Amino acid sequence: MAPAILDTIENAFEPSEFPKSEVASAVIHRSLKSAPLQVIRAEGTKVTFSNGQTINDTTCGAAVACLGYHNERVKKAMIAQIEKFSYCNSMFFGTEIGEQLAEALVEGTRGEMAKALVMCSGSEAMDAAMKMARQYFMETIPKQPRRTKFIARHGSYHGTTWGALSVGGHVARRELFEPMLLQNCAKVSACNEYRGRLEGQSQEEYVARLAKELDDKFRELGAEEVIAFVAEPVVGAALGAVPAVPGYFKAMREVCDKYGALLILDEVMSGMGRCGSLHAWEQEGIVPDIQTIAKGLGGGFAPIAAILINHRIADVLSQGSGAFSHGHTYQGHPVSCAAALEVQKIIAEDKLVDNVREVGAYFGELLHAYLDDHPHIGNVRGKGFFWGVEFVKDKITKTPFPKSLAVANTIFDVGMGPEYGISLYPGQGSVDGVVGDHVLIAPAYGTTREEIKVIAELTRDVIFKALSEFS
CATH class of the missing domain: 3.40.640.10 (Type I PLP-dependent aspartate aminotransferase-like (Major domain))
Known part of the structure; x- marks a missing residue:
């Protein structure tokens, strides 16, 4: 099998990197090279893994858990x-x-x-x-x-x-x-x-x-x-x-x-x-x-x-x-x-769609205010509780980072660290299907204005910290 195809398989499903467990697995996971950490508990928007780490799931998994967990x-x-x-x-x-x-x-x-x-x-x-x-x-x-x-x-x-x-x-x-x-x-x-x-x-x-x-x-x-x-x-x-x-x-x-x-x-x-x-x-x-x-x-x-x-x-x-x-x-x-x-x-x-619309507009305002001026952030876009941030090597030309740098996955990894403990869903290929890095943020529908401000601030801090490695 050609190396290019093998690379495609490894990177076909975002995120391509997860916190790993050393325990062998009989499951056909997204990666067969190592098993991911297991989720052992989830409550509200908090997810706890087998290594004891807990994160705030600010993407509802893959924009799925709209009410949070355990209702x-x-x-x-x-x-x-x-x-x-x-x-x-x-x-x-x-x-x-x-x-x-x-x-x-x-x-x-x-x-x-x-x-x-x-x-x-x-x-x-x-x-x-x-x-x-x-x-x-x-x-x-x-x-x-x-x-x-x-x-x-x-x-x-x-x-x-x-x-x-x-x-x-x-x-x-x-x-x-x-x-x-x-x-x-x-x-x-x-x-x-x-x-x-x-x-x-x-x-x-x-x-x-x-x-x-x-x-x-x-x-x-x-x-x-x-x-x-x-x-x-x-x-x-x-x-x-x-x-x-x-x-x-x-x-x-x-x-x-x-x-x-x-x-x-x-x-x-x-x-x-x-x-x-x-x-x-x-x-x-x-x-x-x-x-x-x-x-x-x-x-x-x-x-x-x-x-x-x-x-x-x-x-x-x-x-x-x-x-x-x-x-x-x-x-x-x-x-x-x-x-x-x-x-x-x-x-x-609970009129949650109204909350998504109203608090989502505030979320967008915060993301634009916090991120628009950064030299490696090309575009902040979305609506409601569905927002994306695209990253570029050059803001003027909109030139993307090389795929090999895995910028979006790096941002995901930084966010998952104990200092921040949030999930920013990474993706590649937003320019031509191959290059172009972005992350998604998709909070639970009941997220309040106070909570969304914290999410926006953490998102800013994670992205700035990760992008500092590429400056």
Whole structure:
């Protein structure tokens, strides 16, 4: 195997470096060279490891544990469901808890979406969304069997299953499997204002340029052969919390509508309250045809994800075959549904999305004030409780650090040290999929203004300390 591919494998999943344990492990961990420290306890936002170290999990794991850890209400809801039954064969039967969750999810869109399908992971959800989109065009009148292609974006991440990896644009995670991936997934530029908007170009001109690029890609592929355009409203792990500029998604929606294609929005990481609205698309003035959700749906208390489909899709399937040609053994798992339903009730009752929006704006102000002037910080971006910081060797030219320096992983390591004890989620490849370092900060939804100020100060101190090694 070529050394470049081996390097890719080692660095494909951020973070590539963790505090290590010397104990041999039978688990296929992210790294097989040494086992990571084990988590032995977690309470609130505090996570304790097997070496006695405790950190404040300021990223909710991978933007998952939105309520923090060990919630009594969620635990009781899961136990109550287990006492009734823990599994249901969804091929033949349904459950009350599944109906309740789906109804709550549809109501959370104010009726814009029509139905939900619950499964176990974001990657599964993206594969299901792609299949649902294809089936829609096979049930329209007349059928449109020539529609077999997808358009997505460079610098995107949609999951690691075959379809999700194929439609995604995460270079490191694709590289080893590139020759085997689906060949019907084309890419256009990401909406990354820091890297993509030209000097002197207005936001409106930038949006127009990206809309033309998408329109050109439709015509290049054959507009009548494209199923859907796929995008993250706020790009998460691949680019580091990059939001779209105002008007971008309206323009993309118009191009899709022009050619009769669908719009699929991946909100696995950015949705379910993370960006200051329950659904990130609510801030864009558009409604997707199909949406994926996961992390903030169940808060990490049980494996769960879902797709939501709008009335356009639901009506065609209902009037056609009446069935989605897809399924998983554990879809609609009752215990996962119970956990997610209770998480969503807590988020609504405690007005946590409002807190994310309001305190998140304050968090952004602090991060900009603390970080913008540093010579090696190129860009601070995000919204709600989903923020990213991109690092550069040269602030004027936006030249990234060499990959070999592992700047983002160094920042992660410094943050994990006993002096700071916080988690800053590292990533590489934010420039071209290979070079470009960034970190994510994604606090729990109930974080207060006082707590967010401490997180912002620690983030500043960790980053300044780590970057001093590269000055």
